[in-house]
Amino acid sequence: MRRAALRFCSLNKGLLIPGRGLTQGSQNPEKQRVIHMHEVRDKLREIVGASTNWRDHVKAMEERKLLQSFLAESQKGLPPRRMRDSYSEVLLPLGSQPELREKYLTVQNTIRFGRILEDLDSLGVLICYMHTRIHEAKMSPLSIVTALVDKIDMQKMSLSPEQDIKFSGHVSWVGKTSMEVKMQMFQLHGNEFCPVLDATFVMVARDSENKGPAFVNPLIPESPEEEELFRQGELNKGRRVSFSAKSLLKMAPSAEERNTIHEMFLHTLDPKTVSFQSRVLPPNAVWMEDSKLKSLEVCHPQERNIFNRIFGGFLMRKAYELGWATACNFGGSRPFVVAVDDIMFQKPVDVGSLLFLSSQVCFTQDNYIQVRVHSEVASLESKEHMTTNVFHFTFMSEKEVPLVFPRTYGESMLYLDGKRHFSSMSVPVNLRKD
Numbered sequence: 001m002r003r004a005a006l007r008f009c010s011l012n013k014g015l016l017i018p019g020r021g022l023t024q025g026s027q028n029p030e031k032q033r034v035i036h037m038h039e040v041r042d043k044l045r046e047i048v049g050a051s052t053n054w055r056d057h058v059k060a061m062e063e064r065k066l067l068q069s070f071l072a073e074s075q076k077g078l079p080p081r082r083m084r085d086s087y088s089e090v091l092l093p094l095g096s097q098p099e100l101r102e103k104y105l106t107v108q109n110t111i112r113f114g115r116i117l118e119d120l121d122s123l124g125v126l127i128c129y130m131h132t133r134i135h136e137a138k139m140s141p142l143s144i145v146t147a148l149v150d151k152i153d154m155q156k157m158s159l160s161p162e163q164d165i166k167f168s169g170h171v172s173w174v175g176k177t178s179m180e181v182k183m184q185m186f187q188l189h190g191n192e193f194c195p196v197l198d199a200t201f202v203m204v205a206r207d208s209e210n211k212g213p214a215f216v217n218p219l220i221p222e223s224p225e226e227e228e229l230f231r232q233g234e235l236n237k238g239r240r241v242s243f244s245a246k247s248l249l250k251m252a253p254s255a256e257e258r259n260t261i262h263e264m265f266l267h268t269l270d271p272k273t274v275s276f277q278s279r280v281l282p283p284n285a286v287w288m289e290d291s292k293l294k295s296l297e298v299c300h301p302q303e304r305n306i307f308n309r310i311f312g313g314f315l316m317r318k319a320y321e322l323g324w325a326t327a328c329n330f331g332g333s334r335p336f337v338v339a340v341d342d343i344m345f346q347k348p349v350d351v352g353s354l355l356f357l358s359s360q361v362c363f364t365q366d367n368y369i370q371v372r373v374h375s376e377v378a379s380l381e382s383k384e385h386m387t388t389n390v391f392h393f394t395f396m397s398e399k400e401v402p403l404v405f406p407r408t409y410g411e412s413m414l415y416l417d418g419k420r421h422f423s424s425m426s427v428p429v430n431l432r433k434d
C-alpha cells in the first residue's frame with residue numbers, strides 16, 4: 001500500500017505527531033484506522049444523536065434531554081485524560097479519490113480555503129468529543145460548540161487539489177468547561193506529508209440541551225513537550241484576556257497609535273485650504289469606506305450543526321469568501337490567505353435567520369491586506385440586528401497594494417484594530433509560492 005510508506009516532513013510547530021512523543025492510544029483499536037473527512041460529520045451526528053432529517057430535529061433534541069444525568073457535577077468527578085486520548089488523524093484523499101475534488105476546487109486550480117475552515121471546525125469538535133468520551137455511554141451528554149478560532153497560520157500560499165491531505169490534532173489545554181485544540185494540516189509531496197497549516201481553536205462544553213456550561217475532563221501532560229504545550233495553552237488564555245481588555249471598544253488607543261491616526265489625518269488635509277473639513281486622498285490610497293463589500297445569506301436547515309444551530313464552519317466559509325473577494329477587489333490581483341485570527345463566536349445563529357455579512361479592508365502594508373468581516377443576524381420576524389461574529393483575515397496579494405485611509409474616528413479604530421491583528425500574525429513573511 002502506498003500510504004503505508006508515508007512519512008511526515010520534519011518541520012512541525014506546536015503539535016505533537018506520531019513517532020515524536022505522542023503516539024495514538026494503543027488501547028483504542030478504533031483509533032488505528034485513519035478516518036476520512038466525510039466520516040467526521042457522520043461520527044459527530046452519532047455521538048450526539050443528531051437528526052439526519054430536519055423533520056426529526058425536535059424529537060432528537062428531546063432525546064438528548066435524557067442524557068443530562070450523565071453530566072458531571074464538578075470537574076473532579078471526571079477522569080483525567082492524556083493528549084494522546086484525543087489525538088485524531090483524518091484523511092482528505094483528494095489525490096487518490098479525484099471525485100472529491102470538485103467540492104474543494106477553485107477556478108485557479110487551488111483548494112477552497114473556506115472548505116478547509118469547515119473541515120477544521122468539524123474535526124476540532126470531534127477531537128473534543130474524544131477527550132470527553134464516556135466509554136460506557138454510546139452518546140455524549142455534552143454539546144460542544146466552537147467559541148473561538150484563536151489562530152490559523154498558513155505555511156504555504158496555495159494548496160494543490162490533486163494531492164492527499166491529512167489533518168491531525170488533539171486537545172492541548174483545558175479549563176473548567178473550555179478546551180484548546182491544536183490541529184495541523186499536511187499535504188502529500190512525493191512520499192511525505194509536509195505541514196501546510198497550523199490551527200488553534202477553543203471549544204466550549206455545554207449541557208445536553210446547549211443551555212448552560214458543562215465540565216470537561218482534566219488534562220494531564222505526560223512529557224516535557226506536553227507540559228510545554230499545556231503551558232502555552234495557559235499563556236494563550238492570558239493573552240486573549242489581555243487582548244480583549246485592551247480592545248478599542250473598551251479603552252483609548254495608545255499614544256503611539258493616536259500619533260499614527262493623527263499623522264494619517266494630516267496626510268489627508270487639502271494643502272490648498274486651511275480647513276479640517278476638506279480631505280483629499282494621497283496618491284495610491286483608497287478611502288476605507290470604498291473598500292466595502294456586503295452579502296446576505298438565508299440560513300437554511302441544510303447548514304445546521306449537530307445542535308440545530310448554524311454550523312460555525314459554514315459561517316466561516318461564507319465570511320472567508322466575502323473577505324477574499326474584498327481583498328481581490330481592493331488589491332486588483334489574486335490574494336492568498338496567510339493568517340486567520342481571533343474569530344469569536346459570540347452568539348449562536350438560529351436556523352432560519354438572515355445573516356448579514358459586511359467586509360472591509362482595514363489595514364494594508366506592502367502586499368498585505370487585513371480584512372475584517374462583521375456578521376450579524378436578524379430573524380425574519382424582527383428587524384433587530386445582533387452581532388454574532390467578527391472575522392479577521394490576513395491576505396497577501398500578488399502585487400503591492402494601495403494604502404487604506406480612515407476618514408472617520410470609527411474607521412480609525414478599525415484601522416488600529418486591523419494593525420494590531422496584522423502585527424500579531426506569526427506567519428513567516430517569506431511564504432513560498434508554489
Ligand SMILES: CCCCCCCCCC(=O)SCCNC(=O)CCNC(=O)[C@H](O)C(C)(C)COP(=O)(O)OP(=O)(O)OC[C@H]1O[C@@H](n2cnc3c(N)ncnc32)[C@H](O)[C@@H]1OP(=O)(O)O
Pocket residue numbers: 041044045121122125144145146147148174175176177178179202204206213240304305306309310311312313344345346347348349
Ligand atoms: C451536521 C454536522 C455538522 C457537524 C459540525 C459540528 C461542529 C459543531 C460546532 C459548531 O458549529 S458550533 C456553532 C458556532 N458556535 C456557536 O454558535 C457558539 C456561540 N457562542 C456561544 O454560544 C457562547 O458565546 C459560548 C458558549 C461560546 C460562551 O458563552 P459564555 O460567554 O456564556 O460562556 P461562559 O462565560 O459560561 O464561559 C464558558 C467557558 O468558555 C470560555 N470562553 C467563552 N468565550 C470564549 C472565547 N471567546 N474565547 C475563549 N474562551 C472562551 C470561558 O473562558 C469559559 O471557560 P472555562 O470554564 O474553562 O473557564
